[in-house]
Amino acid sequence: MITCAEAVRQLWDYLDGIVDETQREAIEEHLGFCRRCCGEVEFAEELRRFLATHPEADLPDDARARLVATLEQLEKQS
Amino acid sequence: MVRADEPDGHAARQRGGFQALAEGELPRLYRVARGLVGDEAEDAVQDALLKGYRSYGQLEDPAAAPAWLTAILVNGCRDRMRAQARQPKLVELDEVEEFSLFRRIADEDPFPYSDSLHLDFLQQFGAEDVRAVLAGLPERYRVPLVLVYCEGYHVKEVAFFLDVPLGTMLARLHRGRKLFERRLWDYAQEYGLLQEGAKR
Numbered sequence: 523m524i525t526c527a528e529a530v531r532q533l534w535d536y537l538d539g540i541v542d543e544t545q546r547e548a549i550e551e552h553l554g555f556c557r558r559c560c561g562e563v564e565f566a567e568e569l570r571r572f573l574a575t576h577p578e579a580d581l582p583d584d585a586r587a588r589l590v591a592t593l594e595q596l597e598k599q600s
Numbered sequence: 601m602v603r604a605d606e607p608d609g610h611a612a613r614q615r616g617g618f619q620a621l622a623e624g625e626l627p628r629l630y631r632v633a634r635g636l637v638g639d640e641a642e643d644a645v646q647d648a649l650l651k652g653y654r655s656y657g658q659l660e661d662p663a664a665a666p667a668w669l670t671a672i673l674v675n676g677c678r679d680r681m682r683a684q685a686r687q688p689k690l691v692e693l694d695e696v697e698e699f700s701l702f703r704r705i706a707d708e709d710p711f712p713y714s715d716s717l718h719l720d721f722l723q724q725f726g727a728e729d730v731r732a733v734l735a736g737l738p739e740r741y742r743v744p745l746v747l748v749y750c751e752g753y754h755v756k757e758v759a760f761f762l763d764v765p766l767g768t769m770l771a772r773l774h775r776g777r778k779l780f781e782r783r784l785w786d787y788a789q790e791y792g793l794l795q796e797g798a799k800r
Contacts, residue, residue, distance in 0.1 A: 530700060534777055538748075540755060540770065565702040565718050569781070572722050573749035576730045578634035578641075581627045585642045589626055592646055593619045596653045 524548045529559050533566050618656045621665050622649055628666075629673050635746040636677040638735060644680060648673035671761040674743060678762075681739035692782070693775070701781035710794040724793040725784070733783050741776030744769055 529552040535541050536549045553560055622629075629648065633641035652669050659668055705721050714720045725733075734742055734750075743762065747753045753761075759769040788794050 527698075534774070535770070538755065561706075561718075562700065562702045568719060568722060569701075570749055572725075572730075573745070574752065576727055576750065578631045578750070581630040585630065586626060588642065589630075589645060589649065590623060592649055593622055596649070597616055597619045 524552050526556060526559055529556070530562055533563055537566055537570065618653050622652065622669065625666055625669055629669065632670065632747070632751055633673060633677055635750050636674070636743060637680045638731065640680055644673060644677050647676045651676065667757065667760060674761040678739050678743060681742065696778040696782045699778055699782045701785055704785055721788070724788060729787065733780065733787050736783060737776060737779055740772055741779055744773040745776040745780060748773060
């Protein structure tokens, strides 16, 4: 049986699917009775979504044109 | 004016091969660079193109080219980032290990009338705020965090980019998440996001 501190320490790895089978079972057993740690899991999932939905800007057309010009110049030199 | 050494090897003989590869990768490379070095993204990509062009001839497996070029970019970005980020104090790194943003929000209860306290906390952050918090992380933690959670790379790919053992990468990712949580809280306090949110 693992403690809340141990469960919380491994939550993100658990969500990332990089814990081994024994750790996964121990965490799920803990989550089966600990409401507070269930809240931690839900919040960790929200934080993952939060990071994934803050994408960086797309490549602007002028920057693309400059980078393509660099590539063309390199090819001309070869 | 672009200057580069002549590439050698079999790939160099495929005229236009590097250009075709790199041009298709530009949007992805730029997005990764934006996440890592912000406004220096275009310069970072340009540096990666020059370095990549010089060593393209040594690449034996064409299928590995996108990951290879990404690794060049990421390592160039790391050089740029090392001088920028605020280094955490040792005591901060010790503290973050025990820090839980979930518990801190619940304990401090910044929005007393909210029935979705934790979500409301995250919703105070705009894209610029998130970028600022990430930009303040030391590069050894920011790189895994951005590549895995913002860009969706697998942890093994990131370990390859950084040329470190998987265990080392996972340890940095763990520390990076904790430091990110801690800095989100500090940022919200420093910039008054909690007071503003509580008024709504």
